[in-house]
Amino acid sequence: MIAAAWIALFAPAAAVLAIALADMRITRFQAGVIASGATFVSFAASVTTFVLLLGDDPEERSHSSTLWTWLSAGDFRAGMEIVVDPLSVFMMLVVSGVGFLILAYAVGYMHGDEEERRYHAYKALFVFSMLLLVQSGNLLLLLAGWGMVGLSSYLLINFWHFRHSAVAAGKKAFVMNAVGDATFALALFLLIQSVGALDFQTVFARAPEVFDESGPAATLIALGLLGGAVAKSAQVPLHTWLPDAMEGPTPVSALIHAATMVTAGVYLIARTSPLFELAPAIHDLAGVLGAVTLLLAGLIALVQTDIKRVIAYSTMSQIGYMFVGVGLGAYGAGLFHLMTHAFFKALLFMAAGIVIHALADEQDIRRMGGLARELPFTYRAFIVGSLALAAIPPFAGFFSKDAVLASAANAGTLGWILWGAGAVGAFLTALYTFRLLFIVFWGEPHPSPVKREHGEAALSMLWPVGVLAVLATIGGFLQVPGAWNALDDWLHPVAESIEEASGGTAVFSAVAALLLSLAGIAIAWTVWGRPSDLPERARRRWPWAARTLERKFYFDEAYDLAFYEPSDRAASLAARYVEEPVFLRSLGGLGRGVREVSARVAAAQTGLVRSYALALATGLAVLAIVFLVVE
Amino acid sequence: MSGPGIAAYLILSVLLFTTGALGVLIRRSPLIVLLALELMLNGANLALIAFARQLGDGDGQIFALAVMVVAASEAVVGLGLIVAVSRKRVDLDVDKLTSLRG
Numbered sequence: 001m002i003a004a005a006w007i008a009l010f011a012p013a014a015a016v017l018a019i020a021l022a023d024m025r026i027t028r029f030q031a032g033v034i035a036s037g038a039t040f041v042s043f044a045a046s047v048t049t050f051v052l053l054l055g056d057d058p059e060e061r062s063h064s065s066t067l068w069t070w071l072s073a074g075d076f077r078a079g080m081e082i083v084v085d086p087l088s089v090f091m092m093l094v095v096s097g098v099g100f101l102i103l104a105y106a107v108g109y110m111h112g113d114e115e116e117r118r119y120h121a122y123k124a125l126f127v128f129s130m131l132l133l134v135q136s137g138n139l140l141l142l143l144a145g146w147g148m149v150g151l152s153s154y155l156l157i158n159f160w161h162f163r164h165s166a167v168a169a170g171k172k173a174f175v176m177n178a179v180g181d182a183t184f185a186l187a188l189f190l191l192i193q194s195v196g197a198l199d200f201q202t203v204f205a206r207a208p209e210v211f212d213e214s215g216p217a218a219t220l221i222a223l224g225l226l227g228g229a230v231a232k233s234a235q236v237p238l239h240t241w242l243p244d245a246m247e248g249p250t251p252v253s254a255l256i257h258a259a260t261m262v263t264a265g266v267y268l269i270a271r272t273s274p275l276f277e278l279a280p281a282i283h284d285l286a287g288v289l290g291a292v293t294l295l296l297a298g299l300i301a302l303v304q305t306d307i308k309r310v311i312a313y314s315t316m317s318q319i320g321y322m323f324v325g326v327g328l329g330a331y332g333a334g335l336f337h338l339m340t341h342a343f344f345k346a347l348l349f350m351a352a353g354i355v356i357h358a359l360a361d362e363q364d365i366r367r368m369g370g371l372a373r374e375l376p377f378t379y380r381a382f383i384v385g386s387l388a389l390a391a392i393p394p395f396a397g398f399f400s401k402d403a404v405l406a407s408a409a410n411a412g413t414l415g416w417i418l419w420g421a422g423a424v425g426a427f428l429t430a431l432y433t434f435r436l437l438f439i440v441f442w443g444e445p446h447p448s449p450v451k452r453e454h455g456e457a458a459l460s461m462l463w464p465v466g467v468l469a470v471l472a473t474i475g476g477f478l479q480v481p482g483a484w485n486a487l488d489d490w491l492h493p494v495a496e497s498i499e500e501a502s503g504g505t506a507v508f509s510a511v512a513a514l515l516l517s518l519a520g521i522a523i524a525w526t527v528w529g530r531p532s533d534l535p536e537r538a539r540r541r542w543p544w545a546a547r548t549l550e551r552k553f554y555f556d557e558a559y560d561l562a563f564y565e566p567s568d569r570a571a572s573l574a575a576r577y578v579e580e581p582v583f584l585r586s587l588g589g590l591g592r593g594v595r596e597v598s599a600r601v602a603a604a605q606t607g608l609v610r611s612y613a614l615a616l617a618t619g620l621a622v623l624a625i626v627f628l629v630v631e
Numbered sequence: 632m633s634g635p636g637i638a639a640y641l642i643l644s645v646l647l648f649t650t651g652a653l654g655v656l657i658r659r660s661p662l663i664v665l666l667a668l669e670l671m672l673n674g675a676n677l678a679l680i681a682f683a684r685q686l687g688d689g690d691g692q693i694f695a696l697a698v699m700v701v702a703a704s705e706a707v708v709g710l711g712l713i714v715a716v717s718r719k720r721v722d723l724d725v726d727k728l729t730s731l732r733g
Contacts, residue, residue: 607732609664609725613655 001052002065005084008045008092009135011038012128019121028116032107035120039103039127043096050089061086061493064137064201071140078198081137087494090335090487091134091267098259098342099127101464105350106251108461109357113249119159123255126152130260134267138199139188142268146184146228149261150177156255157248166247173241180231180238187224190217204274211278222279225272226286233265233319236293240555242316246308250353253308257315258346263338266322270331271494283327284414290323291421296553298428302435303549306363307352310436314389315345317425321404324418330407332479332488337404339487340396340475344388347468351382354457354465355440365436370445375456379441381469386437388472390430390517398514399476401426405513406481406506419509426513430520438528481506640681647674659724661716665709672702 015038019031026034053061066079082088103123110116129152133145150173158170191198194217195206211218229235234242242262246253256262269276269286276283294317301313318341325334356363358375372379388395391402405426408419456462479487527534539546551557647670654667676695683691717723 605732607729609728610656617652617656 001049001084002063002082004045004048004052005082005092005135006065006067008042008049008096009082009128009131011041011045012124012131014038015124016121016128019117019124023117026117028113028120029107029111031117031120032103032110035124036100036103036107038124039096039100042127042131043093043100046089046092046096049084050093053084053086053089058489059493064199066137075196076192076198078138078140081141081199082135083137083200084135085494086490086492087267087271087335088135090339090491091263092131094263094339094342095127095130095134095259098346098468099130099255101467102251102254102259102346102350103127105254105353105461105464106249108458109251109353110249115159119156119249122152122155122159123252126156126255126260130264133264138197139191139203139272140198142271143181143184143188146232146264147181149232149264150174150181153177153245153256153261156252157245159248159252163247169241169244169247173245176238176241177231180228183224183227183231185224187221187228190221190224200271207274207278213278214280215278218275218278219282222276222282223285225268225275226282226289229265229268229286230289231265232268233262233323234293234316235265235289235319235323236296237555239293239297239316240552240559243304243309243312243552246306246312250308250349250356253312254346254349254353257312257349258342262315262319263322263342266319266326266334266338269323269326270335273326273329273331277329283329285327287324287327287408287414287418290320290325290327291418291425292320293317293323294320294425295421295428298425298432300549300552301432302428303546305366307355307365307368307436307440308349308363310365310432311345311348311352314348314429314432315341317429318345318389320425321401321422324408324422325404328408328411328415328418330404330411332485332491333400333403333407335491336479336487337397337400339478340388340400340472343396343468343475344385344472347381347465347472348385348389350461350465350468351378351385354378354461357457365439367446368440369443370441372441375441377456377462378465381465382437382441384469384472386433388476390433390521391426391513392430392517392521393514394473394476396472396474396476399479399481402481402506402510402513403479406509409505409509423509423513423516427516427520430517431524434521434524435528438524442529443531481510637681637685641678644674644677644681647671647677649674659726661709661713661723661725664725665706665713668709669702669706672698 012035015035018034019026022031062083062085064081064083066081068080069077070080071078103120106120106123110119113119126149129145129148131145133142133149136142136145154170154174157173158167160166188198191203194210195203197203197206207218211221227238231238242256245256248256276286297313297316297320301310301317304310304313318337322334322337322341325331325337354375355368355371355378358371358378359368362368384395388397391397393399401422405419405422408415408422411418479485526532548554651667651670651672651674654670655664658664658667676698679691679695679698681691683689683695713723716728721727
């Protein structure tokens, strides 16, 4: 079992090395096959681990294995150490499974790109980083995976390095993530100081003895971890990088949104839940941030015109649900939504990728329309993804979103507030999802001469979409309220949910959310499902609202004002008042001084041999006299 | 061992060395400058050998031999330079050879 877990971890890393070393000796297609094949090996090994772990007694399903001591300082040790327990195996399955489908799809999607080898190597690196993150047995190694995920996302977002906007987006993602990495690292320093170890077992065993509940240390540590989670999972206020990250190729977006990266924050909170439970204020804060994000992102998604950005905002919004879940202590529900979201979000991105391909890289939905006839398979896949995202039964999203909302409804006053946000979010989700669907696939084709290149995509791209469509349809039955709780039971030993749905509130919550979702679809149909001037009228009636949404609630502008502008101004002031007078002018003076002195020295060089001889003789005489006197 | 004491040798050696040094500083013909240089070297040689004899070991003599070798080489190079200069039809005057002025 342990061996299988190590294979799952290192297979993608081996693919990265193989592609990098083989260089031009393999074709681009082979590079893609190596990368996706390695991820499949990883998935197979994860399944093996899972099956073997099933054989254990439920309370003894936690194994760890250390290859070597990675770092030691005094009493502190951190090993190259993995942990195999229900939570990590769950994440391994999602990451490698969905990751494999995306990598397989990318082979077809990226076909013909000049730098395909680099691309496939980066993607395998991304999967490796994420697996390292979810498998690591201590927080330091987790942080290493955390940083590598940030690096891989940077490399992939600005993969098309000739596009200025892509490079800027990559940089933005890296900087925003670095903020989170920093708070995460600070939390680890505090942990080392107070607990003296970073491996999960020791930390969780000793945390209740060392920290007072709600004490400053516990709160600061939880806050630092939350900062990391918020940045990586693109939650308010560190969310602005995610929509810009759409500059990368579409399969990258799918990978970031579904399998790797953004779910890391949710995983972190679930994994370090014992620490968060010692700081209830921060734990609640996670839920509140999730609720704020899911509302803001849902509203912004309503006015976006880029097909990928709409889906990106929907990711933020759905991760908001997961944060609400794990923030309220309903880890099973949050992780359940993580899994179903991985299915339908990867599905939506891949379908969007096929649309973008078919329209020769057009991403503006105002120039799309009537694609249902041209792309029948993609259209159906997109419907499945949309229904799952809008949480319509029996699609996967219904069960998982319902699980989150039902747990919220059971969690007291704060829970009810978050439930309200989630319910409104469900309405918004249905609205923007079906707005996208109607605009892109219904109506008449846009009259402008958009070049139509491909038509329906090749089979190599369609089959992963098909597999995901099936998963998005049936994935929800893993956990049916009132019938069975497979996932909760499985995760129980690691992250025991402190909130569970029950009885009447659960039924009420499910029915209310479902009605709101249906209302959202109905309104989307009235506004965008048929020719209508409603959007225009609304825009004219409330121009400020449209502007606020289009400017994404002015987060970018606020950050510009708060961070970029002051440092830019300080830099130009420093240039004018420090660099110019102090450095530039003093350097000129220094140069002139050296010149003058050397001119004087050069005058001594007369060219007369006799004067040199005289100087020698005089020097010698002086030396001789000095020696005689000293003697 | 008999003969004049060490002082006599040293006085002669200093006389030779000073004559040579004055020659180097004062004379303008490169040939004479070379000759004066040889005088300086031999003044030093005389002192070395005198001390070697006084102390009764061979070190000074070996030094003197080395100085002779150097002096011979120096004469070769110096004379070669002088021939080269005169070929250029330049006056043989060390004060006029000042193209290395800084």
